[in-house]
Amino acid sequence: MTALTIPAGMPQYDDKPRFDVERVRADFPILGREVNGHPLVYLDSGNTSQKPRQVIDAVARYYAEHNANVARSVHTLGTESTEAYEGARAKVAAFIGAPSVDEVVFTKNATEALNLVAHAFGPHAQDPRFRLGPGDEIVISEMEHHSNIVPWQLLCQRTGATLRWFGLTETGRLDESNLDELVNERTKIVSIVHMSNVLGTVNATARITARVREVGALLMLDCSQSVPHLPMDVVDYDADFIAFTGHKMLAPTGIGVLWGRGELLNAMPPFLGGGSMIETVKMTGSTFAPAPARFEAGTPPIAQAVGLGAAIDYLTAIGMDAVAWHDKELTAYALDALDTVPGLRIYGPRVPVGRGATISFTLDGIHPHDVGQVLDSLGVQVRVGHHCAKPICDRFAVPALTRASFYLYTTTDEVDALVRGLDQVRKVFA
Amino acid sequence: MQLDQLYQEIILDHYKRPKGRGLREPFAAGVHHVNPTCGDEITLRVALDGETISDISYDGQGCSISQASASVLYELLNGRKVDDAFAVHAAFVELMGGKGQVEPDEEVLGDAVAFAGVAKYPARVKCALLSWMALKDAVAQAVALEKEEV
Numbered sequence A: 001m002t003a004l005t006i007p008a009g010m011p012q013y014d015d016k017p018r019f020d021v022e023r024v025r026a027d028f029p030i031l032g033r034e035v036n037g038h039p040l041v042y043l044d045s046g047n048t049s050q051k052p053r054q055v056i057d058a059v060a061r062y063y064a065e066h067n068a069n070v071a072r073s074v075h076t077l078g079t080e081s082t083e084a085y086e087g088a089r090a091k092v093a094a095f096i097g098a099p100s101v102d103e104v105v106f107t108k109n110a111t112e113a114l115n116l117v118a119h120a121f122g123p124h125a126q127d128p129r130f131r132l133g134p135g136d137e138i139v140i141s142e143m144e145h146h147s148n149i150v151p152w153q154l155l156c157q158r159t160g161a162t163l164r165w166f167g168l169t170e171t172g173r174l175d176e177s178n179l180d181e182l183v184n185e186r187t188k189i190v191s192i193v194h195m196s197n198v199l200g201t202v203n204a205t206a207r208i209t210a211r212v213r214e215v216g217a218l219l220m221l222d223c224s225q226s227v228p229h230l231p232m233d234v235v236d237y238d239a240d241f242i243a244f245t246g247h248k249m250l251a252p253t254g255i256g257v258l259w260g261r262g263e264l265l266n267a268m269p270p271f272l273g274g275g276s277m278i279e280t281v282k283m284t285g286s287t288f289a290p291a292p293a294r295f296e297a298g299t300p301p302i303a304q305a306v307g308l309g310a311a312i313d314y315l316t317a318i319g320m321d322a323v324a325w326h327d328k329e330l331t332a333y334a335l336d337a338l339d340t341v342p343g344l345r346i347y348g349p350r351v352p353v354g355r356g357a358t359i360s361f362t363l364d365g366i367h368p369h370d371v372g373q374v375l376d377s378l379g380v381q382v383r384v385g386h387h388c389a390k391p392i393c394d395r396f397a398v399p400a401l402t403r404a405s406f407y408l409y410t411t412t413d414e415v416d417a418l419v420r421g422l423d424q425v426r427k428v429f430a
Numbered sequence B: 001m002q003l004d005q006l007y008q009e010i011i012l013d014h015y016k017r018p019k020g021r022g023l024r025e026p027f028a029a030g031v032h033h034v035n036p037t038c039g040d041e042i043t044l045r046v047a048l049d050g051e052t053i054s055d056i057s058y059d060g061q062g063c064s065i066s067q068a069s070a071s072v073l074y075e076l077l078n079g080r081k082v083d084d085a086f087a088v089h090a091a092f093v094e095l096m097g098g099k100g101q102v103e104p105d106e107e108v109l110g111d112a113v114a115f116a117g118v119a120k121y122p123a124r125v126k127c128a129l130l131s132w133m134a135l136k137d138a139v140a141q142a143v144a145l146e147k148e149e150v
Ligand SMILES: Cc1ncc(COP(=O)(O)O)c(C=O)c1O
Pocket: A046, A047, A109, A110, A111, A112, A145, A147, A148, A193, A195, A196, A197, A222, A224, A225, A245, A256, A388
C-alpha cells in the first residue's frame, strides 16, 4: 500500500490544507446530471475541466451587464469592459506570482502561447537570443503534448535549426542523464512540459534550469496541466516563459495565457498583426505597442478572460495547496485501487510522488476504445487514444492508452466507480 | 445507450476470431491507413484476377469495432467482382453515415448489418470504416495498375 491518506481524527489530519469536496461539488451544476442512466463520473479533467456556477455566472453577468469592446471606447460600458478584462489579467499575474501585470499575455489557449514564442525565433531576429539558423538547437522532451512539439518542428523546418529531446525512463520520468550534452552552447531554448498530460509526471526543473542558465539559453515550461493543480510562482521556477490554458482550470474555452519575462517579451517581434497591437500605423510601416498589447491583435476573448478571473478567484479561495493535497491523496488512493484490477498496467510513476492526478493505463488484450465505450455506458467519462502525445505511446510501444484524470471535485467514490467499471469491461471482452 | 447494440455477438465473435487476417502474397496493391484521432491502424492488400478480387489480406491494431469490421469485410468481399464489392461498400458507407436511421439490407450486407448499432456512436463510425476505406483505396490502385499494364 502506498496510500498516505490520513484518517480524520488523527492528530496529523489538520496539518494538511483541506476543503470539503461535497461542498465544492455542489458548485458544479453538471455534476448533478446522469449519463446513460448512471450518475456522471467525470474523470477527464486533464482534457478539460468542468465549470463552477461562479464562473458560469461571471460570464453571464459580463454579457448581461457590461458587454462592450475593450481599449477602444470612452463610453461607460467600454470602460467597464476594459476594467473587467484588465482586472482578469491582474488576477492571473497574482495567481502565478508574475512580477508585473504586463508580463501576462492573453492568448486563445496554450497552443497559441507556445506558437507565439516559437514564432519569435528566426534568422533575422533583432535580439540575438531569438536569432536561429542552421547549427542552433532547440530542446524538448519525449513526453510533450503535440502543441509543444509541432511548433518547434515547424520552426526548425523554417530555419534549418535542429530539434533535440530528452528521452524518458521506464517509469515515465525525464531521462536527464545526458543533460550536459543535450543542453549546450548551441541550445537556444529548452521547452518542456511541467506536468505530463499522459503520464502524470511532474518534472523537477531545477537541474535543467541551472544548465539552461549556464549555457545562456531560454527556458519555457508548458504548464497546461500544472497551473490548474499546483501552486505556481514563476519567479521561484526561474522560467523565461510559461504557457497554460483556461479551460483546464475551471475557466471557459478560448482563453489561454503566455507569461514571459517582460524584458524578453519586449525584445520579441509581434505574432499576429492587426488592431490594438500597434503604436502607430502609416501606409509606409508601423510600430508596435509594448507587451502585452503587442501580442493581442484584434478583439480579445473578453468574456472568457472574465471567466478565467472568476476561476482564479474560486481556486484561490480554496487554496492551491489544498487542491494539490487533494490531488495527492486521491492519486494515492487510485494507484492502489487500480493495482487490484487484473491485467491493468499503469504508464508513468506508480507512486504518488512527483506526479499529478492523471493516470494512464492499458488493460491486457482490450483496446482503450472498447474500455472507454463500456465505461461510458456506466456513466464513467475517461479519455482514450494517444492523448495528443503520440511519441509517448511510441516510447512505451502501445498504440493507445486509457486515461483517468481528476480534479478538486473528484471523489474516492468515483475512483471506485472506475474500478467497478473496469471489471465490467473485462466481463464484456472476456 | 444500449451497449449490446454496439457490441453485438457477431462483432465480438469476429473480433475474437478474425477471418482472413494476416498479410499474404501475391498482391497487386497494398495500403496503410490510420485513424489519426485514436491511432488505429490497418495494412491491407488486394490481389486481382481480372475483374475479381481474388484475395484481401490485412493486419492491424485497434479496437474491437475496427478489427471486427475488417474481418466482416474479408468475409463479405473476398472473391467478389470489383463492381459488386463497390456496391456492398457503398451500402456499408451509407449505413455508417445514417446515424442509426438507415435500415440495413441483410441480403447485401450479411454480417455487416451488426454494425447498424455503431452508426449511433459518431465517435466509433471511423473505427468501423477504417478497413473499408483502405479496401477502396487498395482496389482503386490495383485497378489503375492493371490498366497501365494493358
Ligand atoms: C500538456 C499540455 N500542453 C498543451 C495543451 C494544449 O492546450 P490547448 O488545447 O488548450 O491549447 C494541453 C491540452 O491538452 C496539454 O495537456
